[in-house]
Amino acid sequence: MSDVPLAIGIDFGGTSVKTGVLYRGNIIEESPRIDTQEFEAAAPLIFRINETITELREKHPKIEAIGVGMPGFVDFPTGMVHNLTNVKGWQKIYLKRELNQLTNLPVTVENDANCMAYAEWKRGAGRGLHHLVAITLGTGVGGGLVVDGRMVRGANFVAGELGQSSIDYQGPDGAYGNRGSLEDYVGNQQITDLAHAAYTKAGQEKERSECEPAHLTTLALQGDLIALAIWDQVAKMLSTALMNCCWLLNPEAIIIGGGVAKAGPLLFQPLEKHLRAQLSPAFKENLRILPARFGNEAGIVGAATLALEEAGFNVDD
Numbered sequence: 001m002s003d004v005p006l007a008i009g010i011d012f013g014g015t016s017v018k019t020g021v022l023y024r025g026n027i028i029e030e031s032p033r034i035d036t037q038e039f040e041a042a043a044p045l046i047f048r049i050n051e052t053i054t055e056l057r058e059k060h061p062k063i064e065a066i067g068v069g070m071p072g073f074v075d076f077p078t079g080m081v082h083n084l085t086n087v088k089g090w091q092k093i094y095l096k097r098e099l100n101q102l103t104n105l106p107v108t109v110e111n112d113a114n115c116m117a118y119a120e121w122k123r124g125a126g127r128g129l130h131h132l133v134a135i136t137l138g139t140g141v142g143g144g145l146v147v148d149g150r151m152v153r154g155a156n157f158v159a160g161e162l163g164q165s166s167i168d169y170q171g172p173d174g175a176y177g178n179r180g181s182l183e184d185y186v187g188n189q190q191i192t193d194l195a196h197a198a199y200t201k202a203g204q205e206k207e208r209s210e211c212e213p214a215h216l217t218t219l220a221l222q223g224d225l226i227a228l229a230i231w232d233q234v235a236k237m238l239s240t241a242l243m244n245c246c247w248l249l250n251p252e253a254i255i256i257g258g259g260v261a262k263a264g265p266l267l268f269q270p271l272e273k274h275l276r277a278q279l280s281p282a283f284k285e286n287l288r289i290l291p292a293r294f295g296n297e298a299g300i301v302g303a304a305t306l307a308l309e310e311a312g313f314n315v316d317d
Contacts (some may be wrong), residue, residue, distance in 0.1 A: 005064040007308045008053055011112065011299030012036075012070050014086035017045075019052050020297070021060050022304035025123040027297055031056060041089035050102045057103075066099060067108045067307030069115035069299040076157040079109035108307040114160060115302030116294070117144020118151065120255045122305050122315055124293030131251045133242070134292070135162050137260035141183040147249060163187075167240040182241045186234050188213060188259065195230045202226060217263045231263060235270035242271075243278040250283055257292025264291070 004024060011018040015037060020030040031052045039045040057063050073082040079096020099107045110118070117134035126132045130149040136142045141163030145152040152159050163183035164174060171180020184190060195211035204226070209215070219227035242254055261267065268289060276284045294301055309315050 004062070005308060005313050006060050006062045007065045007067060007304035008056055008063055009300035009302070009304030009307070010049065010066065010068040011115075011303065012068060013112075013299075014071060014084070017049060018296075018300060019049070019056070020300040020304070021056055021063065022301060022308075025301065025305070027300055029056065029059065030300070036087045039088065042093045043089075045087075045089075046093075046095070046098050046102075050099065053099075053103055063105070064313065065106045065108070065304075065307035065311040066103060067110070067115070067303030067305070067310075068095060068099070069110055069112040069303040070095070071112050073158050074109055074111045076110060076153055079107065081109065106307065106311040108303070108310045110303060110306055111142075111144075111158075111160075112299055113142025114144040114151065114153070115306065116142070116257060116292070116298040117146065117160070117255075117302070118306050119294050119298045119302030120257070120292055121146050121151075122309075123301055124298075125255045125290040126253055129252045131249065132253045132255060133162070133245050133249065133251045134255045134257070135242070136292075136298075137186060137238075137256065137258035139188050141187060141258075145249065162241060162245065165241050165244065167237055182237070185237045186260065191216070191230070191234055191260065194233065195227070198226050198230060213260050213263065217266060220263075220266050228266070231266045232270045234260075235267055236274045238267075239271055239274035239278065242275055246275070246279055246283050246287065252286060253288040253290050255290050255292050257294065257298060261291060 007022050009020050009022050017034040020027040034048055070081050072084055081090055081093045081095050084090035096107045096109045113136055116136050120126045120134050132146045134144045143160045143162030145160045164178055164181045166180040167182050168180030172184055173179055174181035174184055191213050192211045195216055196208055199206045216227045216230055220231055272289055305315050
C-alpha cells in the first residue's frame, strides 16, 4: 500500500458530511458524519471538516489529495460553491482555496452528481467506456456526462443537470422557471404523490408513507397492479428525458443510480422497452442501460478519484 497514493473523499450533503479514505477504488476508512445543521456559517463547518482531514492524515500519511462533492452549482476551476439552499452561510464560498490553505494538499471541488458519474466511469459500471450518461434518482434528479472520454462540464461548469431538462413544455413551473422538468415527475416525493393519487382514485386508501418508492417496490413484487402501473409510468417519463440524451449524445451506456433505482427490474425493464421504442437502430444497437455499481459511497469514491487524477496520479489501476 505504501507505493500507492491515497486520497480523501468528502461527500457534502444537505444534512451531513461524509468523509473517507480511498485506496485503489475502495474506501478503507470512513470518519463519523458531521451534522451540517449544527453550524450557523461556512467557516466553522470548514474548520470541523479540516479537523477530520487532519485525523485521517495522521493515520494515513500517504494521502496525496482531497476531493469534495457538493450539491448545487460549483465553479470547477476555482472550487467556488455558488449556493447551498439547505446549509446556512454557503453563498460564494471558495472551498478549494480554503481547504488548500488549511491542508497544503491539492484540492478538487465538484458537483456531487458529477462525482457519482466519475465514480461509475472510472471505477464502476462505466469503466472502460468513452461515452456515457449517468443519472441519480432520489429526492432530486442529478446527472453527469462523459463524451469522447472527457467529463463534460459546459461553459459555466453546470452541464449534465438532467433533472432540469423538460419532458413537458406545458408542465408545472420548475425551480428555475423551466416548465415540466424531469425532477418534478420522478423525484421521490413526486413518485409518492403519483402513487397516493392512484390508490385514492381506485378507492384504496393508503398513508403517504405506504406510497413511497421502497413500499411501491414491495407491492409491485407482490403483484399489485397499481404499483406495477406506477413503475411503468415512471419508466415512461424517465425514458423521455433519456431519449433526448441519446439523440443528442449517442452514449454507449446509461448508468442509473440513487434510491429510486433500487426498484431494479421493476424500473429497468419497462425503461428499456420505452426508451428503445423511441430510438433508431443506429442509436440503440449497442446501447446499454446499467444499474450503478456504487450506492451511498459514490460521492466519496468519485470525489477522491477525481482529486487524484487532477493531482496528476494514474487512477486506472
